């Protein structure tokens with residue numbers, strides 16, 4: 433898992449480091465890493481424009497500029513504030529960097545091979561001054577590569593929200609990733625993110641982002657003595673006359689994620705479609721290890737009773753879509769709610785915009801209120817537990833943002849619940865595996881094709897664990 437830290441935590445860790453290593457600086461390490469990446473991006477003869485702010489982020493930029501000039505690169509520096517890091521200024525001047533004003537900097541953008549953004553780092557307030565923003569936009573419009581120091585200036589370090597900011601090709605950050613580097617839409621401004629260890633020690637992270645290896649180790653690969661019951665039976669009550677496709681897609685997701693057995697109890701015409709197209713699915717009630725409810729129910733009057741009937745078994749359930757509006761007071765232990773932002777807003781009696789402004793807080797409120805784990809779907813997928821722990825799924829291509837992807841995802845998660853994964857792992861692994869499968873098959877493939885790709889992806893993990 434990738435641990436994400438806040439700006440405050442980084443500052444505290446830096447302070448601890450300084451108290452233990454008086455007289456030494458961390459900036460030299462940070463600047464050396466910036467210079468190495470700048471050299472790689474600009475080439476050994478590239479022209480570089482470094483835009484520096486008044487704080488230590490600007491200091492990193494000035495020392496990196498000095499290093500680039502010592503390598504023989506022509507380096508221009510635009511200091512955007514009246515003051516700048518003094519030792520950095522002396523180093524850059526001594527190395528032969530040229531200081532320019534706003535007019536020349538703006539003219540230079542079209543001619544340079546790299547812009548280094550060292551305006552604001554973890555001490556920055558969100559947003560950019562108009563003249564700096566204009567230069568950032570010009571670089572983006574011209575397609576000039578941008579290397580951001582610590583973060584694209586203008587972004588809010590600890591937030592997923594977009595601000596007026598640089599749009600980096602690569603961001604080189606220090607000690608740990610921050611929220612802006614990993615959460616959409618802010619992460620879309622960071623380009624490739626490289627994290628450099630500068631030697632400071634950090635405590636627990638605020639949230640963790642899953643990596644491919646975290647998904648593979650949690651996947652329930654059947655053992656030599658497994659049978660269909662021990663692998664987990666999934667009960668699926670989904671679809672309606674209006675939305676039969678949701679049921680077909682949920683069943684497809686569950687099947688291609690490896691359900692030991694599926695019992696489908698939804699209404700026609702889905703029942704007939706599934707009989708005709710997915711012959712391994714059984715029909716009718718029986719014992720199950722987990723339920724999937726809600727996908728494609730529509731706004732029928734009997735949704736509340738339909739959900740209560742399934743929850744009466746007392747086994748964990750994936751509760752999706754229309755069932756999220758009719759939750760009972762008490763849910764069985766181990767349930768997973770899978771709303772998108774609009775459904776979570778409805779569940780909380782809030783506006784969608786409020787959920788989008790505070791996805792983690794909103795998902796946490798729903799988790800606390802219901803006692804269930806919440807998987808909030810979208811460009812970044814948050815898995816939030818009632819105790820406040822937050823994990824983020826492996827990100828995937830935005831091609832997955834299409835009708836029916838959520839139905840497939842609910843089926844995948846139900847298989848994982850039935851196999852015995854705790855709800856938080858089922859949400860994390862389910863959302864991640866769908867994203868990873870989509871990444872293996874980029875393009876506008878329909879959600880059932882991505883479900884098939886899940887089987888191909890997971891098959892490799894099975895082979896690995898059988899060796």
Ligand SMILES: NC(=O)C1=CN([C@@H]2O[C@H](COP(=O)(O)OP(=O)(O)OC[C@H]3O[C@@H](n4cnc5c(N)ncnc54)[C@H](OP(=O)(O)O)[C@@H]3O)[C@@H](O)[C@H]2O)[C@@H](O)CC1
Pocket residue numbers: 446458459460462463485486487488489490492551552553554555556557558559560561581582606630
């Ligand atoms: N500490 C360390 O040892 C290490 C730190 N490192 C580096 O230092 C960076 C943090 O440095 P930092 O704390 O000096 O803050 P930084 O991001 O440069 O900017 C703050 C300055 O900008 C100003 N300002 C703020 N917002 C503004 C706005 N919207 N528009 C205009 N101005 C604005 C604000 O001034 P104010 O207006 O508040 O008086 C303040 O002076 C970190 O990201 C990393 O790159 C590395 O070298 C590793 C070791």
Ligand SMILES: Nc1ncnc2c1ncn2[C@@H]1O[C@H](COP(=O)(O)OP(=O)(O)O)[C@@H](O)[C@H]1O
Pocket residue numbers: 753772809810811812813828829830831832833834835836837838839840841863866
């Ligand atoms: N920008 C995005 N990038 C990647 N995946 C996304 C993005 N937006 C949504 N998704 C995925 O698409 C699905 C959408 O779910 P949902 O809106 O419930 O669809 P439906 O109910 O039509 O099946 C979720 O599985 C989510 O993981």
Ligand SMILES: [K+]
Pocket residue numbers: 489549550551552553580581582583584585
């Ligand atoms: K920056």
